[in-house]
Amino acid sequence: MLRHYKPNGGFDEMLDKSGATRAHYQKFRGLLEEISPDDFSQRRRSVDLSFLRQGITFNVYGDKKGAEKIFPFDLIPRIIPAGEWAFLERGLTQRITALNLFLHDIYHDQKILKDGVIPPYYVLSGKHFRREFVNFKVPQDIYIHVCGTDLIRGGDGEWMVLEDNGRCPSGVSYLLENRRAMKRSFPRMFESIGIQPVEHYPQELLKMLRHIAPGGVADPAIVLLTPGAHNSAYFEHTYLARQMGIDIVEGRDLMVKDDCVFMRTTKGPRQVHVIYRRIDDDFLDPTVFRRDSVLGVPGIIRAFRQGNVSLANSIGTGIADDKVMYYFVPRIIKYYLGQDPIIPNVPTYLASEESDRKYILENLEQLVVKAANESGGYGMLMGPKATREEVAKFRGLIAADPRNYIAQPMIMLSQHPTEVAGEFEGRHIDLRPYIIYGDKITIVPSGLTRVALRKGSLVVNSSQGGGSKDTWVLYGDE
Amino acid sequence: MLSRVANSLYWMSRYIERAENTARLVETSLQLLLDMRNLDEEHVAKQWLPIVQAAGDEEAFSKLHPKATGAAVTEFLVFQPDNPNSIVQCVNEARENARMVRDQITIELWEELNRLYLFVNSPEARQVWKQSPSDFFSEIKSASMHLTGIAYATLLQNEGWWFTQAGRFLERADKTSRILDVRHQTLPPRGLPGPINQTGVLEWSAILRACSAWDAYKSLNGADVHPVPVTKFLVLNEDFPRSIRFCTTQLNTALRRISGVPDGRFVNDAERHAGRLLAELQFSTVEDIFERGLHDYMDDLQIKFNRIGGALFDAYFFLSFAAQGETDFVQQEEQQQQYAK
Numbered sequence: 067m068l069r070h071y072k073p074n075g076g077f078d079e080m081l082d083k084s085g086a087t088r089a090h091y092q093k094f095r096g097l098l099e100e101i102s103p104d105d106f107s108q109r110r111r112s113v114d115l116s117f118l119r120q121g122i123t124f125n126v127y128g129d130k131k132g133a134e135k136i137f138p139f140d141l142i143p144r145i146i147p148a149g150e151w152a153f154l155e156r157g158l159t160q161r162i163t164a165l166n167l168f169l170h171d172i173y174h175d176q177k178i179l180k181d182g183v184i185p186p187y188y189v190l191s192g193k194h195f196r197r198e199f200v201n202f203k204v205p206q207d208i209y210i211h212v213c214g215t216d217l218i219r220g221g222d223g224e225w226m227v228l229e230d231n232g233r234c235p236s237g238v239s240y241l242l243e244n245r246r247a248m249k250r251s252f253p254r255m256f257e258s259i260g261i262q263p264v265e266h267y268p269q270e271l272l273k274m275l276r277h278i279a280p281g282g283v284a285d286p287a288i289v290l291l292t293p294g295a296h297n298s299a300y301f302e303h304t305y306l307a308r309q310m311g312i313d314i315v316e317g318r319d320l321m322v323k324d325d326c327v328f329m330r331t332t333k334g335p336r337q338v339h340v341i342y343r344r345i346d347d348d349f350l351d352p353t354v355f356r357r358d359s360v361l362g363v364p365g366i367i368r369a370f371r372q373g374n375v376s377l378a379n380s381i382g383t384g385i386a387d388d389k390v391m392y393y394f395v396p397r398i399i400k401y402y403l404g405q406d407p408i409i410p411n412v413p414t415y416l417a418s419e420e421s422d423r424k425y426i427l428e429n430l431e432q433l434v435v436k437a438a439n440e441s442g443g444y445g446m447l448m449g450p451k452a453t454r455e456e457v458a459k460f461r462g463l464i465a466a467d468p469r470n471y472i473a474q475p476m477i478m479l480s481q482h483p484t485e486v487a488g489e490f491e492g493r494h495i496d497l498r499p500y501i502i503y504g505d506k507i508t509i510v511p512s513g514l515t516r517v518a519l520r521k522g523s524l525v526v527n528s529s530q531g532g533g534s535k536d537t538w539v540l541y542g543d544e
Numbered sequence: 545m546l547s548r549v550a551n552s553l554y555w556m557s558r559y560i561e562r563a564e565n566t567a568r569l570v571e572t573s574l575q576l577l578l579d580m581r582n583l584d585e586e587h588v589a590k591q592w593l594p595i596v597q598a599a600g601d602e603e604a605f606s607k608l609h610p611k612a613t614g615a616a617v618t619e620f621l622v623f624q625p626d627n628p629n630s631i632v633q634c635v636n637e638a639r640e641n642a643r644m645v646r647d648q649i650t651i652e653l654w655e656e657l658n659r660l661y662l663f664v665n666s667p668e669a670r671q672v673w674k675q676s677p678s679d680f681f682s683e684i685k686s687a688s689m690h691l692t693g694i695a696y697a698t699l700l701q702n703e704g705w706w707f708t709q710a711g712r713f714l715e716r717a718d719k720t721s722r723i724l725d726v727r728h729q730t731l732p733p734r735g736l737p738g739p740i741n742q743t744g745v746l747e748w749s750a751i752l753r754a755c756s757a758w759d760a761y762k763s764l765n766g767a768d769v770h771p772v773p774v775t776k777f778l779v780l781n782e783d784f785p786r787s788i789r790f791c792t793t794q795l796n797t798a799l800r801r802i803s804g805v806p807d808g809r810f811v812n813d814a815e816r817h818a819g820r821l822l823a824e825l826q827f828s829t830v831e832d833i834f835e836r837g838l839h840d841y842m843d844d845l846q847i848k849f850n851r852i853g854g855a856l857f858d859a860y861f862f863l864s865f866a867a868q869g870e871t872d873f874v875q876q877e878e879q880q881q882q883y884a885k
Binding site for chain 1: 545546547548549550640643644646647651654655658659662703802860
């Protein structure tokens with residue numbers, strides 16, 4: 067079926083430069099040839115229908131009718147050989163280890179600032195740096211318990227880290243559901259190819275949550291705190307809670323008494339020990355952060371400070387997501403671990419450094435500019451694709467608030483065969499693996515491969531027309 | 545169990561039951577009209593308005609529709625988005641509540657409810673409705689019964705289950721009382737009614753059909769249809785699953801399973817009101833009902849059902865609904881990190 071597939075140039079995941087199928091895609095291609103196009107589109111329809119029936123959807127804001135959409139899913143899997151995965155695993159482990167040491171340091175002795183490795187101004191001015199938490203000891207010294215790190219591959223197939231998501235990364239339910247859908251659609255492939263399983267993710271997550279429970283609690287009550295049913299990731303919240311067998315709660319279900327957190331049940335209050343929170347810091351406690359928050363729990367931060375409840379992820383991890391801090395991650399790795407980064411960063415320019423700013427402003431049309439604390443493809447300028455007005459607007463924004471902007475060269479992301487209206491064409495992809503940091507670091511062998519469904523587009527976000535694929539990590543290299 | 549979760553389970557099953565009962569009510573009325581083709585407009589209105597009253601939404605109806613024509617009433621009760629109790633809105637509400645407790649219900653239950661939701665909101669639903677209202681209502685009724693069956697067959701019969709039972713039987717009892725009351729204008733306000741004519745027989749048979757009671761009624765009373773045995777059957781019968789007494793028994797049981805308090809005692813007003821109502825139904829005769837007048841008696845029952853619902857809310861749910869601006873709520877929920885971060 068992929069016989070007519072022609073890459074558009076750039077690095078293709080399935081075909082090498084000569085047009086031959088890479089070793090780790092050969093078995094899959096062979097098996098795919100045995101499926102007729104009709105049969106294939108039949109399976110496609112049944113997968114879409116099953117997603118819709120199960121309500122595996124995301125909410126589109128401001129769209130009243132038909133507010134739920136299924137997240138487009140492409141049936142051609144992205145395949146990673148074992149050796150390459152081992153490399154990624156090493157790189158991601160190194161990165162999360164360093165980031166946790168960094169967070170511990172800046173919330174305690176701030177050695178990295180005193181040693182002049184990072185100019186203190188950048189950390190202390192960070193929007194998500196929580197000075198209230200300096201000198202506060204978090205359970206087991208873990209700050210980022212769940213991290214979703216976005217990886218991309220450039221023109222020669224070299225891996226790079228695009229960004230770290232150390233607050234409440236989402237999307238893992240799609241990874242798990244995509245796998246289930248593929249197993250149902252192509253059971254034979256799973257029998258003969260040898261693909262590493264992902265189904266233990268919820269158990270690993272639960273194990274981590276138990277690990278961080280306050281000391282002395284033998285059988286901790288663990289809950290998932292959601293903003294509620296109107297949140298776009300609500301499906302994921304219920305999904306994970308169900309898989310872990312824990313209660314899913316909203317802020318209004320919780321209350322704080324004597325610095326302990328309780329949930330309101332039909333039988334009266336019941337104490338809660340660990341909260342996997344999917345609410346941002348800002349909304350967590352109206353007595354500490356945003357006063358107008360109705361999603362949070364008044365007093366929960368005090369309970370956290372007293373060690374009566376544990377939170378995952380911890381407070382103040384957002385500083386590590388700051389795109390300016392990203393620039394410093396290679397230095398952070400070197401400083402704490404004495405190693406060079408295993409997976410490099412994308413070359414980055416800081417608008418607040420004078421020479422960099424000059425370069426950025428002179429080359430805006432060639433660069434991608436990002437706001438330090440925006441996400442989801444918002445607050446971003448794609449220089450080569452932007453109109454003159456957009457470029458001018460960002461020129462103004464950068465001049466007015468240089469601390470808030472970085473720039474990177476435009477990376478031609480690797481591409482992958484993807485079904486488009488019954489044909490197969492190359493579309494750009496990225497990869498978000500999920501890293502769990504508990505008593506050890508666990509990375510489920512897979513990740514969410516997001517694909518930009520619009521031709522030539524480099525934006526993979528679902529809000530901007532992105533879809534996803536199942537990601538297979540093989541037991542071997544072919 | 546979280547109070548909010550209990551509340552959602554309760555409303556999920558209540559709304560499913562409401563959608564089903566509304567379907568019954570409208571379908572039966574449509575069929576009744578087929579038997580009375582020769583009516584003028586005024587008489588048509590006379591037939592339809594009580595249906596709206598039975599659904600308990602007269603005020604909302606008159607705001608939206610100047611005249612009680614068949615088309616207006618059916619649109620209002622079946623599709624109207626501005627009527628929170630239209631069939632489509634009931635299904636939407638049931639599904640929204642289910643979504644909030646997605647982790648507490650089974651995949652089978654969720655998928656079936658979601659299927660019904662996708663159906664009633666699709667253009668196909670209108671199409672089916674246009675071609676054959678009766679097919680449409682069959683779809684709603686069988687989906688609801690299917691959901692009830694799935695719930696029986698797959699849900700843990702724990703505390704949450706008893707909240708779904710309470711919601712289901714409270715709604716059903718209330719709706720049976722409203723359906724039974726549809727033709728009260730044809731009866732004397734007090735005292736036992738006399739013999740009825742052919743139209744009357746059709747009307748009271750329609751009431752039985754609306755409650756799926758036709759077969760069960762016939763097996764006990766033969767084919768003689770008269771307001772007195774019909775009322776006796778739908779209010780006081782001990783064994784018929786849609787009779788008011790049966791539903792109240794189930795409701796009372798559910799409340800006691802939730803709290804663990806035995807019959808004859810109470811720890812909250814929901815139990816007190818339900819227990820008292822059950823005793824009343826157990827020790828009443830159909831003559832007692834007609835002595836008060838059917839309409840007044842039904843009115844009174846509905847007030848009691850409302851009181852039980854209110855007391856249930858106060859006893860178990862109230863705490864998690866401390867006054868919060870709903871708009872702020874939705875806005876902030878949405879503002880939280882999105883999938884595509």
